[in-house]
Structures are given as C-alpha cells and as structure tokens.
Amino acid sequence: MAVSTDFAPPFKLIAPYFIVGIIFFVSSIVLLFGFDISNLDTNSTLTLSWVHIFLLGFVMMVIFGAMAQLVPVVLEVGHFAVELYYVIYPLLTIGALMMGFGFYTSAALLPYGGVIVLVALLIFVLETFLTIIKQKKLNLVMKSIVLSNSFLFFGLIFGILMALGFAGTIEIDINNFLKAHIYMVLAGYVGVTIMGMSLVLLPMFWLSHSFSWKPVEYALYTITTSVFMVMFSALFKNSLLEYSGYTLTIFAFMLYFYQIWLIYKTRVRLDHDIYLHSLLFAYSSLLGGLILGIVYLLYPSNTVLLTFGWLMFAGFITFMINGHLYKIVPFLVWYQRFSPLIGKQKVPMLADMVPKQSAKIQFLFSSSGVIIIAIGLLIGNNEVFKSGVSFLFMGSVFMLKDLLYMINFK
Numbered sequence: 400m401a402v403s404t405d406f407a408p409p410f411k412l413i414a415p416y417f418i419v420g421i422i423f424f425v426s427s428i429v430l431l432f433g434f435d436i437s438n439l440d441t442n443s444t445l446t447l448s449w450v451h452i453f454l455l456g457f458v459m460m461v462i463f464g465a466m467a468q469l470v471p472v473v474l475e476v477g478h479f480a481v482e483l484y485y486v487i488y489p490l491l492t493i494g495a496l497m498m499g500f501g502f503y504t505s506a507a508l509l510p511y512g513g514v515i516v517l518v519a520l521l522i523f524v525l526e527t528f529l530t531i532i533k534q535k536k537l538n539l540v541m542k543s544i545v546l547s548n549s550f551l552f553f554g555l556i557f558g559i560l561m562a563l564g565f566a567g568t569i570e571i572d573i574n575n576f577l578k579a580h581i582y583m584v585l586a587g588y589v590g591v592t593i594m595g596m597s598l599v600l601l602p603m604f605w606l607s608h609s610f611s612w613k614p615v616e617y618a619l620y621t622i623t624t625s626v627f628m629v630m631f632s633a634l635f636k637n638s639l640l641e642y643s644g645y646t647l648t649i650f651a652f653m654l655y656f657y658q659i660w661l662i663y664k665t666r667v668r669l670d671h672d673i674y675l676h677s678l679l680f681a682y683s684s685l686l687g688g689l690i691l692g693i694v695y696l697l698y699p700s701n702t703v704l705l706t707f708g709w710l711m712f713a714g715f716i717t718f719m720i721n722g723h724l725y726k727i728v729p730f731l732v733w734y735q736r737f738s739p740l741i742g743k744q745k746v747p748m749l750a751d752m753v754p755k756q757s758a759k760i761q762f763l764f765s766s767s768g769v770i771i772i773a774i775g776l777l778i779g780n781n782e783v784f785k786s787g788v789s790f791l792f793m794g795s796v797f798m799l800k801d802l803l804y805m806i807n808f809k
Contacts, residue, residue: 408467408481410735414806415488416464417724421802423456423495424717425795431772431788436781439705448502453712454584455495455516461720462592463487463523465727466544470530473540473599479529483522490519510568513559520555524548539612543595543619550587550626554580557630578641579633585711586648587626593719594619594655601659604674604726605666614661618654621647642696649692656685672750673758677722680766684714687773706776713769713791721765721798725753728805736808752808754801761801765794 430449440446467484471477478484497512527548531541557580564571594615601607628644631637659682688710695703729752737746768791775784 408471408478408484410731412481412484413464413468413731416460416467416484417728417802418806419488419492420457420460420464420720421724421795421799423452423460425792425799427453427457428788428792428795431791432785434784434788436705436776436779436784440701444502448499450712451502452495452499454589455491455498458589458716458720459520460488460491460495461724462589463491465596465723466523466527466592468727468731469596469599470527470541470544473538474531474534476530476533479526479533483526487519487523490515490522494519510559510563513563517555517559520551524552539616539619540595540598543591543598546619546623547588547591547595550583550591553630554583554588557583572636575633575636577633579630582626582629582644582648586622586629589716590622590648590652591619593716594622597655597659597662600723600726601662601678605662607662607666610661610665612658614654614658618651618658621654622651625651645692645696649689649696652685652689656682656689673725673753673755673762674722676762677718677725680762680769681715681718681722684710684718684769688715702777702779706773709773709776710769713772717769718765721761724798724802725758725805728802729753729808732806732808747808752805754804757797757801757804761794761797763794764790764797768792768794 427449430452434445434449463484467478467481494512494514494516497508498516501508501512527544531537531545534541537545557576560569560571561573561576561580563569564573564576598612598615625644625647628640628647632640632644688707691703691707691710694700695707729749733747733749733752740746768787768789771787771790772784773787775781775787
C-alpha cells in the first residue's frame, strides 16, 4: 500500500489528540481503583462511566488524530477543511468528561455531554466523508473508513437516544439499545477502523509484501453483516439474530487474525522492538478474547463477559494504539522537525527518538497489569484485581512520559 506524506496536516494539529488521549488513558486506569469486582456488572453506572472515559477520551481521541494523518496520506488528497480538527478535540474532551461524570454522579449531565460528543463526532464524520469524495476511486482501505464512519454515525444516534432514556427524557428499552450502541461503536467503528488501518500500517512498518488480502476483505464483509444483525436484533428483540451476529463477529476477527499472521510471516523487518512486542501482546489478547467469547456464547457468565471485555479493551485495543504511537509519533516529529535539515547537519534516526529502556518498563508494567487484572476478574478476587491496576497505572504513567519525550525530542 503506497502512501505519500505530501498531503499530511501539520503535526501541531495532531499532537493534542495523542496527548489528551493518553491523559484520558491514565485517568481511566485511576478510576479502576474505585471498582469492587464482587458486585461489578456490565450495566452498572461505574462501568458505563469507565467505558465512556476510556472509549471517547482515549480510543476515539487517538484514532481521530491518527485518521487526520492517515486519510489524506492514503487518498493523496488534502483535507476538505483541516482546520475543523482544531475544534474536534476540545469538544470531544468536554463531552467525554460530561458523559463520564454523568454516569458516575449525575445523570442530568448525560444529554448535554451526549450532544457535545455528537457534534464533535458529526464534524469528524462529515469532514472525513467530504475528504473521501475528492478521490473518485476508493481502495479497500478507504472503503473500510467509509464503513467505519457510517457505523460511528449510527452508533451515535443510538447513544444519544440511550442518554435521553437514561436521564428519563424519553422512554426506551435501554438494554436493547445498549447492544446496538456497543456493536455500532466497538465492532462497527473501532473494529473496522483497526482492520482498515492495519492494511496500511503493518505492511509499511514491517516491510511485508507478497501476501493475500482476501482474509481481511472477507473479515470486513463478515463484521459488517454481524453489526447489522446485532443492531436489528436489538430493535426487534430477536435472540437468534443477536447470537448469530455474535458468532459472525468472532469469525470475522478470526479471519483478521489469520490476515495478521500472513503479514507477520512475510515481514522483512525483523526488529524486536517495542512495536513488535506491543502487537504480539495485542494479538495474543485478541486470541484470548475470542476464546472467551466462544465460551460465553456456550456458557453465558458475567465473569467471562467482563474478562472478555477487559482483554479486548485493555489487551487488544490499548496495545494496538500504544504500540503504534511508538512508531507514528517519532516519524511525524522527524518529518516535521528534522527532514528539512537533511544534507545540512546530522539528524537523528527514528529509532533514536524512542526511549527504549523506558518503553520496555512501560510494556512490562502494562502487560503484567492487564494479565493480573484478567486473572482477578476470572477468579473474582478484589486484591488481585487492585494489584493489577497498580501495575497498569505505572505502565500508563510511563506511556505518557514516553509520548511527551518523543513529541519534544530535540
């Protein structure tokens, strides 16, 4: 997949997304100290508060920053209105905070926070679509971005309706709408975005080539079908559609996992760096999560569901994002700050811009924390859970330190 940096936006536009995102990540880990897993439930207000802080503040924020860079580079066209990105992250920050506090302390904040988030995400979706239509011929990557942003838009609609219902403004079946909302945003937007970005980033960073794209193409079709099935099952209260959608989602991620294996086998770059270690842990967590997903479908259990969600959120998504930051941020900083100096003075290599020892410490703390927390959730032990949170908190602090080091590298 060929990419060009000619249409890349300035790094000063992208950097706040990464910094604010990681600050939200650290904050979400701090919130875990307040959890008591003996009475933890997927629908509790504390869980919903954490999920929205984590997803909106961390996952969405970093993905939006990455997409601001990736979309024009892959399309080889400029943004329709790149200045809008200076508006999106403040709105998303305020909205995420209001949603988090709304679920945690005051439901009256939810409609207001939801509207602010809706505005931020609508601006992002609209700007992305207006940028995409400047390129007449779309490849598989851009088709995945069109799909993911469509799911994001519909997921927002369901989320706003839920927020209004939660605040008592309208009367709806919140549990059923929650399924549609989760699937639209997580499987539809985050899942499809990760699959689409992998088509560009993994072959580029690993120098992989001569492999088939069919598994991920089939995975995208399968996960799209599964999201619609779960959405309609929520609307029409059809359990057959619901569980068929869950099964197809697991199958889609298995196809995606196989695609990553093909890319990994054909890689030319064999560096055993923080990027490789992060991705290996992410995909190991994905595999573990898929196994727990199958167990949950056969033997439904709140404990299994919580552990499945944890591995997918903190194991797969988090390590995919943080691992890529160790590659993306040095490149963007190098391109803006040092590429004009080539031939005039000595410039650093990209590898010189990564704090290797600190990154190793970050990985050890974070991966240990994720594993210990997963064990604590499975055995229902609060002390084990809290000790895992302590490890993960230390890892998140090192991640923030490393990010600031790379951004400010002189």
